[in-house]
Amino acid sequence: MLAKFNNKNLLSVCFRFSTRTMSIDIGGMRKPYNDKENTFDVKDLVSKNPFDQFKVWFEEATANDKIEEANAMCLATATADGFPSARMVLLKKYGPEGFTFYTNYTSRKAEELDSNPRAALVFYWEPLKRSVRVEGQVSRVPMEESKAYFESRPVSSQIGAWVSDQSKVIPDRTVLTEKEAELTTKHQDKVEPLPFPNHWGGYRVVPRSIEFWQGQSNRIHDRLRFRVAETEEEKSNKESWVIERLAP
Ligand SMILES: Cc1cc2nc3c(=O)[nH]c(=O)nc-3n(C[C@H](O)[C@H](O)[C@H](O)COP(=O)(O)O)c2cc1C
Numbered sequence: 001m002l003a004k005f006n007n008k009n010l011l012s013v014c015f016r017f018s019t020r021t022m023s024i025d026i027g028g029m030r031k032p033y034n035d036k037e038n039t040f041d042v043k044d045l046v047s048k049n050p051f052d053q054f055k056v057w058f059e060e061a062t063a064n065d066k067i068e069e070a071n072a073m074c075l076a077t078a079t080a081d082g083f084p085s086a087r088m089v090l091l092k093k094y095g096p097e098g099f100t101f102y103t104n105y106t107s108r109k110a111e112e113l114d115s116n117p118r119a120a121l122v123f124y125w126e127p128l129k130r131s132v133r134v135e136g137q138v139s140r141v142p143m144e145e146s147k148a149y150f151e152s153r154p155v156s157s158q159i160g161a162w163v164s165d166q167s168k169v170i171p172d173r174t175v176l177t178e179k180e181a182e183l184t185t186k187h188q189d190k191v192e193p194l195p196f197p198n199h200w201g202g203y204r205v206v207p208r209s210i211e212f213w214q215g216q217s218n219r220i221h222d223r224l225r226f227r228v229a230e231t232e233e234e235k236s237n238k239e240s241w242v243i244e245r246l247a248p
Contacts, residue, residue, distance in 0.1 A: 033129040033215035040214040040222040048239055050210040050226035051096050057130060057212065058094070058123075066127040075101065076120040077112040085112065091121075092149065098204035099134055100141055102149060104166035105199050113138050119205050129215035134207045141202030150196050158194045159183045211246070221248035 046056050061070035071091040078084045087109065093100040099121055103110060113119065121134040150158060163179045170176070187194050209227040216222065223246040229235045234242055 032217040033221075034217065036216070036218070039216070040212065040224065042224065042243060042245070045224065045243070048241060048243065049096075050207070050212075050241060051094070053212060053226075054094060054132060054210065057125075057128075057132065061123075061125040061128060061130070064125070064127055067125055070123075070125060072123075073099075073101075074122040074124075075109065076122070077109050078116055078118070079112055080115040085109070091123075092202070098136070098206040100202050100204045102141075102146065102200070102202045104161070104164065105140075105201055106168075107166035109167075110203075113203055119203075121205055131213040131215075133209075133211040133213070134205055135209045136205045136207040138203050138205050141204055143201065146201030147196045149202065150200065155188055155194065156184075159187065161197050161200045162194065216248075219248065223248055 046052050058070060061067050064070070069090065072088055073091055074086050075089045076084055076086040085108065089101040089103060089109075091099055091101055105114075117138040119136070119138045121132075123132045125131070150161065153161075159180055162183055163176050183194070186192055207228075209225055211223060211225040214222045225244050225246055226241040227244070229237065229240060229242055
């Protein structure tokens with residue numbers, strides 16, 4: 001028994017021991033952001049409409065070679081009694097009607113959204129030191145729109161939507177690969193197109209606030225928030241969005 005206890009085993013025991021007993025201090029991890037000359041102010045906004053501003057930042061992120069998926073965003077939802085959860089999803093459409101992503105309607109996020117239709121989204125475009133936060137009400141995308149998007153996807157992705165009973169506990173990977181192989185044989189050649197899965201479709205986050213954040217090396221970051229007009233005075237103004245600067 002002792003003979004089997006070589007250095008590798010010892011290392012792994014020590015590692016498990018240390019991670020269980022003490023935290024690893026990474027307080028020294030720190031990257032520079034933007035210089036003082038490169039700030040983001042109200043005068044830099046392209047419009048008083050946050051969707052125009054989002055378009056400019058999103059297109060700059062998409063054009064940046066160091067950003068592989070500018071449309072990757074963190075989606076936060078919560079149960080009806082307020083327990084939060086977050087995961088990454090891909091933005092598939094944006095504009096004044098909202099921010100759209102697609103998923104399985106029986107997944108954990110869908111259960112949470114159906115019982116508590118509010119969500120928050122966060123984009124972080126690290127090379128640009130920019131982040132966007134979106135908060136709002138959520139509704140399902142009309143079925144015809146989800147169907148049109150589903151049909152535009154590659155067959156392998158369409159199969160993926162049928163294969164996964166998303167968020168459910170499964171015994172092993174073969175549950176997925178066997179179903180995938182069966183569907184691939186039947187549909188890959190598109191002789192028989194895949195039907196649209198009724199358990200799958202889009203959600204749209206209709207923002208009530210959108211915040212644009214740009215990081216500064218000295219941590220005096222820039223935060224400009226657009227929020228829908230709330231008070232009677234705000235509503236009486238011609239602009240439908242109130243623009244505010246927030247402390248970093
Ligand atoms: C970059 C990235 C993009 C993703 N995009 C999607 C997506 O568009 N839709 C989706 O359902 N899951 C997507 N996922 C997987 C989700 O993060 C998550 O694992 C899955 O949706 C199950 O989440 P839930 O159990 O909270 O419902 C993505 C994951 C990553 C890392």
